[in-house]
Amino acid sequence: MPVSLKLHHLRALVNVVSQGSIRAASRNAGLSQPALTKAIQELEQILGTRVLERHPQGIQLNDVGEHFYRHARLVLEEIRIAQEEVSQHLGDITGQIHLGIGGSMACTLMPKVIDCFQQRYPRVNVHIVEGQLSSMLPALRQGTLDFTINTVTQLPFERELSFEPLAVVDYPVVVRQGHPLRHAKHLCELSEAKWTMPPSTSSYCSLLEQLYSGHSLPQVRVTYESLIACASLVTQSDFLSIISSHIVNTPILSDQLVALDLVTPAPQATFYFVQRKDHQLGPISAYLAQLFRDFSQTPR
Template identity: 55%
Template sequence: MPASIKLHQLRAFVEVTRQGSIRAASRVAKLSQPALSKSVQELEEALGAPLFIRQRQGVQLTATGKDFFRHASLILEELRVAQEEIQQRLGQAGGSVNIGVGGSIARTLMPKVITQFHHLFPEVSVRILEGQLVTLLPELRQGELDFTINTWSPGHQDNELSYETLMERDYCVVVRKGHPLANATSLEALRHCSWTMPSPNGSYYQLLQDLFADSGPLPAITITCETFMACASLLAQSDFVSILSQDFFTDPLVGHRLVALKLREKMPRATFCLIRRKDTALTPMGAQLARLFRQQSQALVLA
């Protein structure tokens, strides 16, 4: 009969994996290094397989460790969600909600939604990650994010996830005010420029490859900015060219320093969805936050 796995062993393994070393994990978990090492060793013995390769500078997951980490982290998140759901249903407003947002959502819907949510539930902590869906998928799959509000396009699918359409938004080619080609009227006039984009693996930005391909070779994109703020800051202080949501021009930090070009070619519209795991129900607080995002999305569409 296989040895039983203890909860503290799972927690030790997941923390060491996330921190990259026993020493770093002991500081975060506030446990001694020998205690963490013992828990991990007991877990390896229970599983009958090594989970880490021990190195001088830390630890590295074995192939078995990588597979088990996905299960272990999801188990711990499911337990957290279950515990918080019971507490919240008993009227104990607390716990946490973890969400991901795309860059344009971070500058439009998110501030209003989070302000309203915090006013309604001041005891609930919220963790917000900004990024494209492709960069947030690992945490979403592992249960570390309750949901994300991000772009989605046909063909960019994951059978583990559900996609609830919230709204569509317009995108445009963007340069700084005073850019030498601020009066350009076609993509062809901009093809030789220096472009910066998020990763082309992002669901919306995959659509742009087809757009450029119809009119000739793709422009060279040598600078990849994974956050919209990094992209917008680079645009505002250089002659780089990019494609951003039109909502970005409402950003008080850099929106006033950028202009949208009036091109013959129309950029594809982006579809924003509330994306979450199919097999995990949201906690009451997670459901409340999702409801507020739906309301603000509808208000933005009708504005």
């Protein structure tokens, strides 16, 4: 009798890929190595092709495996969410939420939202990932990220994602207190300065390109993934950057940063609520999303 595809086949594949080896996956899952190996062999028999390849650095997905793995992750995540929704409707308010957020909102809006959320749902675990939208796309597609609050300069991926505008934020050019260019008024005065920005795929760099439209773009020699790294570099050196006005005005940085009063100010950035179009949030995730909407309309 042919073997049919079951959830334990999907869990075995996802576990092996995430752990990098059968041995590590068996420890993680509490299963014997032969049982895990059998599950992978059955999966490949059902699919009619290999999905994993052994390499000196460990087990890796082949091209077919990459495609199937994305679907397997998504199926398992949807099942987890469905189980949590049933429990929540029955009054068992537990579960977990995975959200992504841009650095500006992580330092300003997010603390108030999470504090309010935890007061109502203290038994729900919240996992927060800070970064640019570009770095979160794989997790959004795979369903391992429920939603993100992030800047978007263009609206790509319309077929996959929905974009709901939440807030428009000023993004001034900033320098440290006492910086030689702190009184600069014109873009040409900043062309030879040292700049630090996120990677070129980020919306922040798109802001810089808009700011210097028609001018010579300054060379960005230092890029960063963390807002803390940016703030530390700008406050302790002569580097310039573009940072949310909310960040500049926080108690921690307001005495250390100066927003330049340029004749041509930097463009504003719009923060969006972003999620997969085919993904409906559970009641607890929907409540957290609504808190972000409500607090984004409240003056900070």
